[in-house]
Amino acid sequence: MKSQILGTGSYVPERVLTNGDLERMVATSDTWIIERTGIRERRVVATGQACSDLATEAAQQALKHAGVSATDLGLILIATCTGDTPLPSTACEVQERLGATQAAACDINAACCGFLYALAIADAYIKTGFRHILVVGSEVMSVITDWTDRSTCVLFGDGAGAAVIGPSENEDGVLSLHLHADGHYSDLIAVPCGGSSCPPSEKSLAERLQFIKMKGNETFKIAVKTMEGAIREALSANNLTVEDVDVFVPHQANIRILKAVSQRLGLPFSKTVINLDRFGNTSAASIPLALDEAVKDGRIQRGSIVLFAAFGAGLTWASGVMRW
Numbered sequence: 001m002k003s004q005i006l007g008t009g010s011y012v013p014e015r016v017l018t019n020g021d022l023e024r025m026v027a028t029s030d031t032w033i034i035e036r037t038g039i040r041e042r043r044v045v046a047t048g049q050a051c052s053d054l055a056t057e058a059a060q061q062a063l064k065h066a067g068v069s070a071t072d073l074g075l076i077l078i079a080t081c082t083g084d085t086p087l088p089s090t091a092c093e094v095q096e097r098l099g100a101t102q103a104a105a106c107d108i109n110a111a112c113c114g115f116l117y118a119l120a121i122a123d124a125y126i127k128t129g130f131r132h133i134l135v136v137g138s139e140v141m142s143v144i145t146d147w148t149d150r151s152t153c154v155l156f157g158d159g160a161g162a163a164v165i166g167p168s169e170n171e172d173g174v175l176s177l178h179l180h181a182d183g184h185y186s187d188l189i190a191v192p193c194g195g196s197s198c199p200p201s202e203k204s205l206a207e208r209l210q211f212i213k214m215k216g217n218e219t220f221k222i223a224v225k226t227m228e229g230a231i232r233e234a235l236s237a238n239n240l241t242v243e244d245v246d247v248f249v250p251h252q253a254n255i256r257i258l259k260a261v262s263q264r265l266g267l268p269f270s271k272t273v274i275n276l277d278r279f280g281n282t283s284a285a286s287i288p289l290a291l292d293e294a295v296k297d298g299r300i301q302r303g304s305i306v307l308f309a310a311f312g313a314g315l316t317w318a319s320g321v322m323r324w
């Protein structure tokens with residue numbers, strides 16, 4: 001039995017932070033940011049707005065779109081690395097807010113690959129007999145962003161995207177998902193302190209170790225290679241070629257990464273759904289945000305072959321193919 005996405009939803013906070021705003025905060029320029037990343041603006045939460053707030057809004061939309069009631073959910077998975085608190089999980093907060101009284105709930109942390117990891121778990125549970133599973137990617141990257149570090153603060157944004165998964169009525173749906181990780185590269189993208197290996201202290205706060213650090217250049221090169229490899233793996237597992245792909249929904253880190261990946265594969269760039277120009281890198285939220293947009297504006301139609309690929313901290317990388 002295959003699983004299918006029955007409905008999608010998304011939410012971004014109202015506050016827009018433009019490249020012009022960043023020019024007033026750090027030594028950067030609109031031209032540099034657009035040329036090096038493709039990002040023009042990003043959304044940032046209002047004071048007090050948390051990961052669960054974004055996730056709940058996106059989830060409510062997805063449930064409505066799917067025509068599924070919250071009480072029909074058997075499992076809620078929230079992909080995030082910026083949950084409300086270390087305990088309890090953000091998923092339990094979302095379960096309460098939705099009134100999803102029958103659902104088990106937990107968070108999944110696979111950084112920018114979180115949505116595809118969570119989708120793979122949902123797919124496996126649907127095969128065991130679960131009827132309806134909510135998968136959400138929700139991130140408040142602005143809380144782990146160092147707004148004094150120009151090498152990272154221009155990149156990230158906040159947002160959430162959601163999907164309701166259920167059993168497919170035919171042979172359409174998730175064709176395959178491919179998950180990878182290599183902890184050898186854990187230092188390329190990391191928030192060094194705030195967890196059990198380095199609990200928050202005056203020293204760690206003074207050194208700003210509660211914020212994301214990234215070796216951007218090295219990460220860039222590995223991102224292109226691993227995403228290309230994961231896509232080839234997904235296509236070959238389903239006897240598909242790039243010509244068969246109707247829509248490519250990738251993780252949105254940098255437009256130059258996406259162009260390089262498309263070029264290496266011979267995949268026309270016009271098939272790529274882009275939202276990083278408006279939302280920046282929203283980590284686990286970027287794929288479901290882009291997916292919702294492409295579903296709602298009609299780029300994805302029943303029968304469309306949809307290709308996914310992601311790359312992020314861990315390192316993790318992943319890909320997948322669906323027939324919508």
Ligand code: UT7
Binds near residue numbers: 032253
């Ligand atoms: O989602 C998780 C996965 N993340 C990624 O995949 C991110 C991958 N990496 C990237 O997207 C890119 O490496 C960045 C956008 C982060 C950086 O672009 P780059 O072309 O690799 O720049 P760079 O780090 O090599 O820096 C080039 C120059 C440096 O100056 P010098 O040393 O050449 O004088 C930087 O100091 O650009 C400078 N620079 C900036 N200048 C203006 C770095 N950040 C900025 C900035 N504004 N914001």
